Amino acid sequence: MKKILEVNSFSKVYGSGCDCCFAETGPERTNICPGCGSVVAAHDVSFSLHQGEILGIMGESGSGKSTVVKSLFFDEPASWGQASFYDNGSRYDLFELNRAQQRQLRSQRFGMVYQNPHLGLNFAISAGGNIAERLLVAGDSHYQRIRSRAQDLLQRTEVLPERMDEIPRNFSGGMQQRVQIAKALATDPPLLFLDEVTTGLDLSVQAAILDLILEIQHELQTAMIVVTHDLGVIRLLADRTLVMKYGRIIEAGLTDQILEDPQHAYTQRLVASAL
């Protein structure tokens, strides 16, 4: 399988940082440096991702899950480390790109679906307009073509295309997530980031959206990073999983193995409590 993404020793520190930030924080301690008070949101995070693969990132609140995808999606600059994105025969050094290059990848080759639909959608414009924006950024300027593409995407994500001219506020939470997914898929990105996309939704709505995500993976061979604290989501979606605690990966491997035979005491507790 084709490699899409390779992350090496990624770190993200909020604060001024000091010499002992990394030595004094970690899974057995906390993520706040006692020396300088900086938050070590992530440290020494390494992993790779292949075409069509879903990688789960699991861990309790504050463990650094979102930090990883936010930096890869350029929402936050990385502090250290290196990340390579492989696309159409080119390698992009993600943490070294300028703003225009970041914008180009973000708007066309990556897709992001946030837990909070307000972060992923512009609530002042129609659902179709949100999808149109992504297509316009990608350089399409043909009104009818944009509209029919938006229609197809909404159909695919099971939002009634007749409602495409309504503003997202009129939609249920589940539908807002579907619009976000439609928008993310608009440019056929090879890589999708999903940050707690089903958190807070009704169980039946959650199940339908998780199904949709799996269908997309099968149909489009999209690689995905799925961030969640929900073991059920991990079990259903992720081929491989990283378990994070206080900014560090404490366990990584095939999801089935991690769930059957967790090595780290923390993971064992997580799995046990979810049974």
Added chain:
Amino acid sequence: MSQNNGYPFGFLDEYAKKEVRRSVLKAIALPGYQVPYSSREMPMGRGFGTGGLQLTLALIGPGEVLKVIDQGSDDSVNAVNLRSFVELTCPGIATTAKTEEASLIQSRHRIPEKALNDRQLLVLQVPYPDPLSVVEPSEDRRKAMHGEADYARLLVKLYEDIVKFKEITISHRYPTRINGHYIIDPSPIPRFDVPKLHQSAALALLGAGREKKIYAVPPYTDAVPIAFDDIPFRIEDFNDDQGRRRTCQRCGCQTSYLDEFIDSTSGEKLYQCSDIDWCNDQLTATQHLEEVDI
């Protein structure tokens, strides 16, 4: 240095005028780019054309002929005030209402109907220079967007317009791309006037006093209103319900930008050229023709 009423020629001190001229040169070198300058206090409120006025004062010299228009008229209060101010502070200049006689035309809301030539300078007064301010509140982010020609969100607005109203409803300040890169707010001229900026022989300078920005559409430069490939930009057509082009009730012109009046006695809608100088010219021409006919 010539003195008048205790003020230097052009009211502004030489340093201020030089700064405006430097900004103008930069604006011409970067077509459509909003060049910041330290807009001076003028003895009239900002928002009354002080951006345009500072350009005029910094660029006009003795022997030049000035025309000032507001809404197409040389006689509106605003135009009269601005013109008197320049006359008062710039001894040796002449003024005119005739477009073809003017070497410098300062205008609000209109570009003259008569095509300008390469010896003429058009100064437009701008209240809101940045077309991105409707989609992005942060000026820092807007600057980056201009730098990267990141204008998709302006097209999103057009998209939403078409969805809601079945057509593009922007009547004034139509976002226009200059020389293939920067998109400008072409000041509150109607859509009708935007094509006049395209490949114009005259240099157009735009000044925003309150927002402290100067930008330019240099001569013979592309000025292209943004649009979709399949829904092209179009100007107001001034057609009646039967699809016939309305005519100016005064001069009979069928091609000019028309103002709408309500006749106070009949209550009827009347249409007349907004550009008075143009209307006068057409009127003289038709009267002349009639005389020749007899």
